[in-house]
Amino acid sequence: METIETSYDYKPEFTQLNLGPTHPATHGIFQNILTMDGEIIVNAEQTVGYIHRAFEKIAEKRPYYQVTPLTDRLNYCSSPINNMGWHMTVEKLLGVETPKRVDYMRIIIMEFARIADHLICNSVIGVDVGALTGFTYVFQWREKIYDIYEEICGARLTTNIGRIGGLERDFSPACLKKIKEFIAEFPAALTEFTNLLERNRIFMDRTIGAGPISVDRALAYGFTGPNLRAAGLDYDVRVMNPYCSYQDFDFVIPIGTQGDTYDRFMVRQQEMWESLKIVKQAFENLPEGKFFADVPDFFLPPKEEVYQNMEALIFHFKIVMGEADVPVGEVYHAVEGGNGELGYYLVSDGGRAAYRLHFRRPCFIYYQAYPEMIKGSTLSDAIVTMSSMNVIAGELDA
Amino acid sequence: MSTISNGYILNEVSEQFPDSVIDSLESYGMQSIEVKANDIVAILSFLKSHPQIQMNFLTDVCGIHYPDQIGKELGAVYHLHSFTNNVRLRLKCFVPAEKPEVPSITSVFEAANWQERETFDFYGIEFVGHPNLTRILNVDEMDYFPLRKEYPLEDQTRTDKDDSYFGR
Numbered sequence: 001m002e003t004i005e006t007s008y009d010y011k012p013e014f015t016q017l018n019l020g021p022t023h024p025a026t027h028g029i030f031q032n033i034l035t036m037d038g039e040i041i042v043n044a045e046q047t048v049g050y051i052h053r054a055f056e057k058i059a060e061k062r063p064y065y066q067v068t069p070l071t072d073r074l075n076y077c078s079s080p081i082n083n084m085g086w087h088m089t090v091e092k093l094l095g096v097e098t099p100k101r102v103d104y105m106r107i108i109i110m111e112f113a114r115i116a117d118h119l120i121c122n123s124v125i126g127v128d129v130g131a132l133t134g135f136t137y138v139f140q141w142r143e144k145i146y147d148i149y150e151e152i153c154g155a156r157l158t159t160n161i162g163r164i165g166g167l168e169r170d171f172s173p174a175c176l177k178k179i180k181e182f183i184a185e186f187p188a189a190l191t192e193f194t195n196l197l198e199r200n201r202i203f204m205d206r207t208i209g210a211g212p213i214s215v216d217r218a219l220a221y222g223f224t225g226p227n228l229r230a231a232g233l234d235y236d237v238r239v240m241n242p243y244c245s246y247q248d249f250d251f252v253i254p255i256g257t258q259g260d261t262y263d264r265f266m267v268r269q270q271e272m273w274e275s276l277k278i279v280k281q282a283f284e285n286l287p288e289g290k291f292f293a294d295v296p297d298f299f300l301p302p303k304e305e306v307y308q309n310m311e312a313l314i315f316h317f318k319i320v321m322g323e324a325d326v327p328v329g330e331v332y333h334a335v336e337g338g339n340g341e342l343g344y345y346l347v348s349d350g351g352r353a354a355y356r357l358h359f360r361r362p363c364f365i366y367y368q369a370y371p372e373m374i375k376g377s378t379l380s381d382a383i384v385t386m387s388s389m390n391v392i393a394g395e396l397d398a
Numbered sequence: 399m400s401t402i403s404n405g406y407i408l409n410e411v412s413e414q415f416p417d418s419v420i421d422s423l424e425s426y427g428m429q430s431i432e433v434k435a436n437d438i439v440a441i442l443s444f445l446k447s448h449p450q451i452q453m454n455f456l457t458d459v460c461g462i463h464y465p466d467q468i469g470k471e472l473g474a475v476y477h478l479h480s481f482t483n484n485v486r487l488r489l490k491c492f493v494p495a496e497k498p499e500v501p502s503i504t505s506v507f508e509a510a511n512w513q514e515r516e517t518f519d520f521y522g523i524e525f526v527g528h529p530n531l532t533r534i535l536n537v538d539e540m541d542y543f544p545l546r547k548e549y550p551l552e553d554q555t556r557t558d559k560d561d562s563y564f565g566r
Contacts, residue, residue: 049535056520057544061551092426222456222509233481240484331426332477332488334457343458345477358460360477368512397535 012037017379021050025128025383028393032370032382039378044371048364052397059357063322064090065164065298067357072158074361075395078117078338079159080109080149085335088243089344090164093331094295101289102166103245104282108179109152109161110244110335111275111282115186116145117338118226118268118275121390125265126197128387129206134196141189144182151175165299166292183280190272198269207262211373211385218259221369224362225340227389230267231259237336244335248285249278261381261388297324322352339363339390363395402483404429407451414444428486435491435500438476442506445478445487453478453487456503459513461521464492465547471495472523472546476503493523502528520545 020031031047055070062070071082084106091098119142123135146156151174153161162168171179197203213223218231228235234253238246254270256263292299296315305312318324328350334343343360366389373389374382404424411431412419418441421432433441445453457477465471470492478487493500502525503510514525515534522543525531533540542549 049537052535054544057549057551219455220508222507235481240481329425330430330488332428332458332486341457343477345458345460345475347462356460356462358458358475360458364512364516365509368509 014042019379019382021047025386027124027387028391028396030391030393030396034379034382036379041374041377041379041382044374044382046367046370048367048396050397051393055398056357056359059354061353063324063352064326064354065319066322067354068162069158069160071359072160073394074359074398075117075338075342075363075392076157077120077390077392078113079157080113080161081117081335081337082342083159083161084110084244085333085337085342085344087162087164088335089331089333089346090298091293091295092333093326093329093346093348094164094298095327096165096293096295096298098166098244098293099289099291100245100287101291102293104286105167105171105291106162106244107246107249107282108279108286109149111279112145112148112182114275114338115272115279116142117390118272121338121387122197122265122268122272123193124387125207125261125384126203128384129203131197131200131203134193137196138189138193141182141186144178144186148175148178148182151178163292163299165295166290168300170291179279179283183276183283186276190276194269198266204262206380207265207384207388208260209258210261210377210381211388212258212260213369213373214259217369217372218366221372222365223340223369224366225337226267226271227259227264227340227366229253230256230263232257237334237341241334243333249281251275251278261384264388324352326350326352334360337362339392339395340366359398361395361398363391364398367391367396402451402480402485404485404487407445407485407487410448410451411441411445415441428488430488430490432490432492435474435493438474438489438491439501439503439506441489442476442478442503446506450483451480451485452482453480455479455481456507456509456513457486459503459510459517461517461523461545462490463521463546465495467492469494472498472521474500474517474523498523499526500524501526502531504528519543522546 015036017034017036020026021029029050033045034041035043059067068083071086072079074082119138123138126134149159150156153159213231215231215233218228234255236253251274254267256267300319301312301315306316326348330347332345334341340362345358346354347356349355374385408422418434418437423430445451457479460475462473472495473490473492476489500523514528517523518531519533519536
């Protein structure tokens with residue numbers, strides 16, 4: 001009888017797949033070269049730097065107040081947090097004590113920024129699993145937050161909000177009205193969004209177990225912010241090293257257990273509720289007083305005084321020309337940004353500009369864990385993992 | 399609140415590595431220690447595994463350039479954070495610009511991987527033992543290290559350029 005030779009030697013054939021640099025699901029310009037075995041990801045290699053703009057070099061030439069617009073463009077989904085972090089870094093270097101009213105106003109703005117950041121991130125996770133509805137619903141609430149920014153500083157996305165030593169102006173009656181309306185109306189909208197996704201069977205099936213990371217690996221990779229908390233460690237700069245009077249507020253740090261996409265989503269959902277709680281407390285207890293600290297070398301005098309008063313005119317020119325003296329020293333100041341610990345390492349040699357300024361960008365540091373998180377999973381899981389990590393190209397590349 | 403003082407950390411490091419600690423300074427509440435570049439891996443793993451200090455988190459790695467410090471022009475700056483004690487620490491090491499070699503700390507903290515690449519990219523500090531020391535933010539063809547001080551940004555007060563077309 002004739003035998004037929006059969007071969008069971010399976011040789012996998014890998015395909016190279018370019019995810020990015022411009023791809024609708026990357027939400028930014030960065031590339032992933034995926035090695036695929038069919039639908040399964042075998043390896044991933046990242047290329048970053050497509051929108052690198054040399055902010056650290058530019059900052060070495062600019063007077064301190066001109067660095068604020070550069071920080072806008074790091075995590076542009078929550079620019080005010082970056083701006084405030086920079087102001088606080090310079091204030092730390094100068095040893096400025098800000099009045100309580102400034103702290104509370106800043107906290108209102110920063111927590112609004114966090115809500116806007118998380119709203120975008122979470123609704124985009126929905127978009128990436130095919131649920132566009134939630135995104136279109138919550139986008140108008142981000143617009144309402146931007147309206148509040150606009151009342152405060154005149155800008156919406158790249159805000160350049162606040163000044164070294166305080167804020168450029170006090171909250172106007174229109175602004176206070178908008179904040180009040182937002183606090184009153186937002187819970188209903190967020191509940192609607194919650195109902196749409198949080199216990200949605202399709203959404204849960206798509207996100208639970210996608211892109212998990214253990215807490216040890218997350219720590220080794222330098223995770224901070226919601227992504228670390230989703231893995232199960234309650235590190236939050238606002239609580240660990242309170243800045244800007246965060247110690248006055250009552251809020252909870254939500255944590256997850258699995259570190260997967262669903263946990264990251266849930267941590268951000270809960271953080272929005274907590275941020276709203278902080279905004280409410282700050283708004284209700286907004287102290288009376290000045291909206292700027294006494295730093296005439298850095299805080300621009302009111303325009304009326306510049307026209308009438310000799311000293312005000314001198315300070316105005318000194319500040320605009322960037323001729324104020326700063327102490328020699330090194331400071332590191334960290335704030336809890338939308339994505340984690342946003343740090344500023346500032347070295348001053350006493351000159352008009354920073355001798356060295358380094359931004360600790362949470363995105364850049366935790367994005368290196370991405371290949372490990374998606375290896376062995378499918379391409380569709382890689383997409384939701386990326387959007388749940390909230391990688392913002394501006395912060396990635398500085 | 400932190401239970402471990404900055405002075406305690408400095409003492410422990412200088413007792414364990416008496417020849418390595420070059421300088422120290424406490425400013426704005428953070429202890430800063432300058433150490434010899436060759437000992438950086440040993441010091442970091444000592445601090446990480448120390449039963450009391452437990453510097454378990456690498457916050458940041460970056461470079462710095464002092465062209466006037468002859469023999470130690472280029473520096474690597476490490477920011478560490480102990481979550482258990484909530485205390486931060488800054489370590490620095492300096493190397494000459496002709497031979498800018500610092501041991502890579504990726505064996506102790508994996509998070510240093512990209513941060514060392516970034517530092518190499520901008521300052522040209524060679525991290526010996528790094529698994530993949532290539533440029534990360536700049537293009538691969540670049541043959542200089544842009545954040546070094548010998549590459550100044552354009553002077554804003556230049557007069558030899560005609561900017562009238564731009565309304566300036």
